[in-house]
Amino acid sequence: MPLRHKCRIISQVSHAEELHPPPWLAGDAGVTRSEDLDAVVRAARNGDEDAFRTLYRQIHPRLLRYVRTLVGEDAEDVTSEAWLHIARDIAFFDGDIDGFRGWTATIARHRALDHLRHHKRRPVHHTPVGELPEQPAPDDTETTALDSLSTQAALSLIARLPRDQAEIIMLRVVVGLDAKTVARLLGKRPGAVRTAAHRGLRRLEHLLNDLERPR
Amino acid sequence: MNDPGLDRDTAERMLRGEPTGPPRLAALLAAASSEPPAEELDGEQAALAAFRRARTLPPTQPHWRRLAGLGSKAAMTGLLLILAGGAAVAATAQHLPGPFGNRHSHHAPTPTISDTLRTRTSPRTSSHRAPDQHAEPRKQTTPAAHPAHPGHSPSATHGENQPHPTKKTKAKPSNSNPHKPATGAARGAAAPTSGAGGRSGAPRPAGESLE
Numbered sequence: 001m002p003l004r005h006k007c008r009i010i011s012q013v014s015h016a017e018e019l020h021p022p023p024w025l026a027g028d029a030g031v032t033r034s035e036d037l038d039a040v041v042r043a044a045r046n047g048d049e050d051a052f053r054t055l056y057r058q059i060h061p062r063l064l065r066y067v068r069t070l071v072g073e074d075a076e077d078v079t080s081e082a083w084l085h086i087a088r089d090i091a092f093f094d095g096d097i098d099g100f101r102g103w104t105a106t107i108a109r110h111r112a113l114d115h116l117r118h119h120k121r122r123p124v125h126h127t128p129v130g131e132l133p134e135q136p137a138p139d140d141t142e143t144t145a146l147d148s149l150s151t152q153a154a155l156s157l158i159a160r161l162p163r164d165q166a167e168i169i170m171l172r173v174v175v176g177l178d179a180k181t182v183a184r185l186l187g188k189r190p191g192a193v194r195t196a197a198h199r200g201l202r203r204l205e206h207l208l209n210d211l212e213r214p215r
Numbered sequence: 216m217n218d219p220g221l222d223r224d225t226a227e228r229m230l231r232g233e234p235t236g237p238p239r240l241a242a243l244l245a246a247a248s249s250e251p252p253a254e255e256l257d258g259e260q261a262a263l264a265a266f267r268r269a270r271t272l273p274p275t276q277p278h279w280r281r282l283a284g285l286g287s288k289a290a291m292t293g294l295l296l297i298l299a300g301g302a303a304v305a306a307t308a309q310h311l312p313g314p315f316g317n318r319h320s321h322h323a324p325t326p327t328i329s330d331t332l333r334t335r336t337s338p339r340t341s342s343h344r345a346p347d348q349h350a351e352p353r354k355q356t357t358p359a360a361h362p363a364h365p366g367h368s369p370s371a372t373h374g375e376n377q378p379h380p381t382k383k384t385k386a387k388p389s390n391s392n393p394h395k396p397a398t399g400a401a402r403g404a405a406a407p408t409s410g411a412g413g414r415s416g417a418p419r420p421a422g423e424s425l426e
Contacts, residue, residue, distance in 0.1 A: 044266075049270075057256060061251030061256065062248070065247070083265065084265045088269045155247055173229075174248045176232075176248075198227075201221055201226045201236075204240060205240050212239075
């Protein structure tokens with residue numbers, strides 16, 4: 001199959017690369033390549049509003065999803081505050097698109113933790129088990145359940161992991177940071193980050209298995 | 216259903232976004248990182264407004280914070296240097312316009328006469344103390360070299376006034392109204408032997424004009 005063949009090629013190529021761009025970067029938004037986004041970051045830093053808009057559209061949704069795993073339903077407010085901060089300080093940011101992702105994630109995380117401290121709350125897994133959205137109808141089979149797994153459902157499942165695992169998986173898969181950047185952001189060693197992520201993925205597998213079991 | 220344990224390498228590749236690993240888990244990760252729906256971009260206008268605001272504002276706090284963080288001492292030293300340099304420049308600059316300005320204002324009433332007198336009587340000096348030089352032209356040849364000559368004090372003081380810019384600020388008031396009795400008195404007080412000179416200095420313009 002051509003598609004599968006293409007996927008295999010992509011897989012091989014990306015396997016060779018140390019920094020594989022996250023899948024959402026391979027979108028069709030026009031400006032998607034890393035080098036192009038580096039230029040966009042530079043332009044935004046120099047005051048180009050269109051460039052800033054491009055970055056916002058690229059990064060905000062992922063940031064929002066990540067913040068949601070930390071603060072739940074307050075994620076919109078927290079992420080908006082983070083963007084005010086980003087907009088104010090971007091002129092002083094120095095780095096490429098990967099650095100920019102790490103920087104914005106750091107700001108968003110700090111905002112989220114401030115928010116939790118201020119409201120004297122612990123990070124909550126906001127979605128109760130029974131609230132897993134877009135559950136397939138009972139007559140659907142388990143396979144369709146997985147095929148139709150929505151973003152919301154996927155995020156809810158990830159949010160049910162222990163917090164550090166959920167956070168690492170979100171930062172790596174959704175925000176698109178590499179292990180080193182995540183380690184720096186969280187103040188951990190890269191090895192510890194990889195271990196936690198590995199555990200998280202395995203646990204996610206178990207959660208999926210539970211989900212598929214007929215009730 | 217029963218995946219034979221996700222190994223570490225595969226996990227790492229999945230985290231990088233490679234389409235590998237257990238299909239259900241891969242589907243979950245793909246769903247989590249799928250393209251966003253439009254409503255997730257509701258805050259775009261607010262963010263852009265903040266961006267615009269940050270452009271229009273002058274260089275903001277972070278810059279200062281960074282400056283302060285990186286080298287507050289260096290910044291303070293630089294500031295002090297600038298201030299000191301500015302003070303020095305201002306000090307020297309103030310001396311220069313002093314005599315010139317005074318000379319102009321001083322000689323404004325009788326410019327041609329004093330100038331002609333000066334050029335005629337003591338052409339080698341460009342001093343504004345024409346009468347003194349006129350009175351004691353010889354002493355001007357050895358002016359500050361012999362400050363010990365008490366009898367020459369009037370011309371000596373004047374001679375010192377001219378080459379030393381630092382004293383011109385002091386000379387300024389005497390210059391501003393040198394022809395008034397008060398100045399003569401002040402000068403006389405400063406150098407009693409120059410009382411005559413001071414007195415002669417008081418009617419100086421008249422003397423000049425007379426001569």
